[in-house]
Amino acid sequence: MAKALSRESVENQLCLATAAEYRERRQRTRELFLGELRRVIEEQSRALESLPTLYRVLVEVAPPPLIISATYDLVLERFLEEQGKTYVLVCHVVRSYKGMEDGKILVFRNKKPEICLADKIDLRGFDYVIYKPLGSPLLHDLTDPEAEIDTVVMTEADHLLFLSRLEHESTQIPSAFSRLLQRRPLLFAGYDLDVWQYRLVTLVFHLIGAEARSMAVRKPASAMEELAWARLGTDLIRLETDAFAEHVLSALAPMGRSAYGH
Numbered sequence: 001m002a003k004a005l006s007r008e009s010v011e012n013q014l015c016l017a018t019a020a021e022y023r024e025r026r027q028r029t030r031e032l033f034l035g036e037l038r039r040v041i042e043e044q045s046r047a048l049e050s051l052p053t054l055y056r057v058l059v060e061v062a063p064p065p066l067i068i069s070a071t072y073d074l075v076l077e078r079f080l081e082e083q084g085k086t087y088v089l090v091c092h093v094v095r096s097y098k099g100m101e102d103g104k105i106l107v108f109r110n111k112k113p114e115i116c117l118a119d120k121i122d123l124r125g126f127d128y129v130i131y132k133p134l135g136s137p138l139l140h141d142l143t144d145p146e147a148e149i150d151t152v153v154m155t156e157a158d159h160l161l162f163l164s165r166l167e168h169e170s171t172q173i174p175s176a177f178s179r180l181l182q183r184r185p186l187l188f189a190g191y192d193l194d195v196w197q198y199r200l201v202t203l204v205f206h207l208i209g210a211e212a213r214s215m216a217v218r219k220p221a222s223a224m225e226e227l228a229w230a231r232l233g234t235d236l237i238r239l240e241t242d243a244f245a246e247h248v249l250s251a252l253a254p255m256g257r258s259a260y261g262h
Contacts, residue, residue, distance in 0.1 A: 001072075004040045017197040021155040030095070034152060037072070038137040045073045053245035054189055059083050061252065063128050066180050070191065070201070072136045072154070080128060086110070087128035090121065090174060091135045092165075094158060095150040103171035106143070106151060113143050117170040131177055133162070133201065159197050166204060173208060181208045188216040190241035193228040206232050217244040 006019035014022065024033040055076060058067070063085075069076060080087055089108040093101045093115065107114045107121060123129050132139075135151025143149040153162045165171040172178075186205060193199050206214065214234040218241075220226040229236055237244060 001040060001044065004044070005037070015195040015197070017154065017156045017159055017195070021157065024155050030150065034137045034140070034150065037152065037154070041073050041136070041138060045075055048075065051075065051079055053242040053249070055079050057245045057248050058128070059085060060249065065129070065184060066177060067128060067130045068205070069130050069132045070134055070198070071132075072134065072138075072152070074136060074138050077130065085127045086125075087130050088123055088126040089130045089132060089139075090123075090177075091132045091139065091151045092153070092162065092171070093149055093151060094135065094153060094161060095148070097146065097148040101147060101149065103165045103168070105171075105174055106139075106149065108139070108142060111142055113149075118172050119169065119175045121174045121176055123176055131174075133173070156197075159200060163200060163204070173204070178208050181205060182212060185212055186214040188214065188218065188234065189244070190218060191216060192218070192221065192225070194221045194225040199228050202228075202232065206234075217241050 002014055002016040002019040005016075005023040006014045020033075020037070023036065024030065027033045027036065058064070058076075059080070067076075077087065077089065091106050093104045093106050096102055101115050104115050105118050105121060107116060109126070132151075134153040137152055139151055140149055153159060166173060173181075188202070191198065191202065193202060214232065215237055216229055216234050217237045217239055218225075218229070219238050220229065220236070226236075239247070
């Protein structure tokens, strides 16, 4: 995605946040940038040759209490719909018309949007709970166009704005998620810490759930990433995500579906 956004006039490939910042400034308006971002996401989603095996794990094993999705596409969400699963999706309002809803939480239940404060979320009645802290331009069509809701956290400026709001009770990570992150182990599947903006976001989750154990299914791409995982106190499972998912499925297969989740 970084390559797609920075393909013009940039010789060296930039990290995603910097590439997005560069592209938005070239486009001059947020609306044009989000339009191009949407096009790139849709093109790359259509180009997928196969779905991640991890998605099969999510439907064949008991649903986890919380899925934190750091992708900008809706491939997982569409997959769950195809499997007949219900989900509630939660993200942040980064920007809105005249700032009226800025920093609030946007909740989609059966694709119906609702704006609320971080400590006022009801997550009951759904198979899956998906938290997309970085948002997606593909969600904006489901909101009132007059409200000009923008959920995307991608540029350098977006990340700084998002992180600054996490200190406030009404705009922080939803309190229901905070409790889960403090009590349950956190599994990072394929999350790349070789770029600075992902390290910042991961640090937020770590600070919230500092007492919980965390694991990462990841082959570090650099010494910097290896150090980042070590500083987070995260155990590394040095496998590709699909290989890990296949291992989980094969290990559980002899137990039968009735044993999943026990």
